[in-house]
Amino acid sequence: MKKKFKFTLAYQILAGLILGIAVGGIFYGNPAVETYLQPLGTIFISMIKMIVVPIIVSTLIIGVAGTGDIKQLGKLGGKTLIYFEVVTTIAILVGLLAANIFQPGTGIDMSALTKTDISKHVETTESMVDNGLIDIIVNIVPTNIIQSLGEGDMLAIIFFSVLFGLGVAAIGDRGKPVLAFFQGTADAMFWVTNLVMKFAPIGVFGLIGVTVSKFGLQSLIPLGKLALLVYATMIFFIIVVLGIIAKMVGTSIFRLMKVLKDELLLAFTTASSETVLPRIMEKMEKFGCPKDIVSFVIPTGYSFNLDGSTLYQALAAIFIAQMYGIELSITEQITLVLVLMVTSKGMAGVPGASFVVLLATLGTVGIPLEGLAFIAGIDRILDMARTVVNVIGNSLATVVMSKWEGRFDPEKEDTYFAATEKLA
Incomplete structure (x- = not known):
């Protein structure tokens, strides 16, 4: 019997993406595109931001209160942060290795590159650096x-x-009414999330349309080597590094990606991991992870486990050095790794975080900050790839922590995966 085609959310988002590229390409350089389409993307992103904070607060409180034991929570927190640090360090090393092997910045005609104004990122960096890491921790x-x-x-x-x-x-017992309130809040916010997601294809259409109309597909040509290498390295990291970690804990990275396909497509098209946070939490619970672990690991991972971002920062730093003909010694590259390990955590949640981290890092090894202005034009396209890696990395981290704690439910995983297969 022939399978009936269903126009699911993933296909709707894909349609919005294709239409957005087509409209942006046809009306390239026309300011009217931004005037009329930008509000669609802005409204969608604003709706997502509106629901993220209530969901994080309510689910974290439920999760922590459910754990109850401060020692158990401290144990989970310690294991989680160790895992995050190990994986993000591997991501930095993969980025450095890719840049050193493939040399994407060598032989680039600097005059062919379009410079983008990065002054707003410089101001943010200066204020962050002036505050210092200790103040960031205090805050x-x-x-x-x-x-x-x-x-x-x-x-x-x-x-x-x-x-x-x-x-x-x-x-x-006195805390039970409080817990019931936050449980009701979380349930209501997940319902609101499903409602907001119906607007996702329109939001994606607006965001992509504006991006293509502004920069044009030709903006990729002079920086094609970097863009191709970033995407290839991200794919390698997902399949090989995260794939091996998934295998080690008894699951499959491809199975996880299949379950999260709608969210990955949305994260890719919007270049924002915030857009999928509520749905990722909901799906990872259905996948077999306990509510309290999901509620703790995913929000924490959004600040401390940005695998795609750290990989990109390492690769971009070496790319800029190569572009200016600067040879970085092994010592300087180790310094770069150490600085990125600190700055990528300390500047979590800062607007334009990847740029801010790079600006704070490049100077430590003598790389000109101006180099960032050349890659800023295609940053949105590169951001789409690193957002997907961040989402997969945090979802896998939830499975790893659940398995590490001996609380993962493999039957739930099989049942949910089978249900996903039927819907596909």
């Missing part, structure tokens, strides 16, 4: 949680939610 503890919620300061929100969750667990 994780919020003085005003309402202000932190309003600004979307993720590290401060996570810190408060964990403490509040422990408080709810500590007061026992």
Whole structure:
């Protein structure tokens, strides 16, 4: 019997992507495209940002209160951060290795590259560097949680939610009404998420249309080597590095990607991992991971486990050095790794984070900051790839932590995967 075609969310997003590219290409250079299409993308991103904070707060409080034991939570937190540090370090090394082997920045005609204004990123970097890493760590503890919620300061929100969750667990039965309130909030917000996702294809159409109309597909030509290498390295990292980690814990990276195909396509087209955070949390729970582990690992991973971003930062730094004919010694490259390990964590949640991290890092090994202005024009295209890697990396981290804690449910995984296969 012939399988009936279903126009699922993934196909709707793909249609929005193709239409956006077509409209952007046809009306390349026409400012009217941005005028009329940008609001569609902005509204969609705003709707997602609107629901992310309530979901993170409610699910983290439920997860932490559900764990209850501060020792158990500390154990999970310690294991999670060790895993994040190991995988992001591997990502940095893969990026450096790819840049050194394939030399994407050599032989590039600098005059053929279009410069983009990066002054706003420089200002952000200067303020962050002036504050220093110690101040960044100090600012994780919020003085005003309402202000932190309003600004979307993720590290401060996570810190408060964990403490509040422990408080709810500590007061026992008196905390049950509070827990019921946050459980209801989480359930309601997941319903709102499913409603917002229906707007995703229109949002994707607007975002992609504006990007293509602004920069044109030809913007890739002088920087083609970098773009191709970034995408190839990201694919290698997913299939080989994350694939081996998945195999080691008894699952398949391809199975995980198949379950998350809608979310990966949406993350790719919007270049924002925030857009899929609520759905990823919902799906990983259905995939067999316990609610409290999902609620802790994924929001924390959004600040500390950005595999795609760190890989890209390492590769881009070497690319810029090669573009200027600067040879970096092994010592300088090790310094680059160490600096990236710190800055990529310390600047989590900063607007234009990858650029800010690169700006803060390049100077430490004598690479001209101006080089970033040449790759800023195609940063959106590169950002799409690194966002997908970030999403897969955090989803896999949830499975790894669940298995490490001996709490993963393989039957749930098989049942959910089989249900996904039927819908495909």
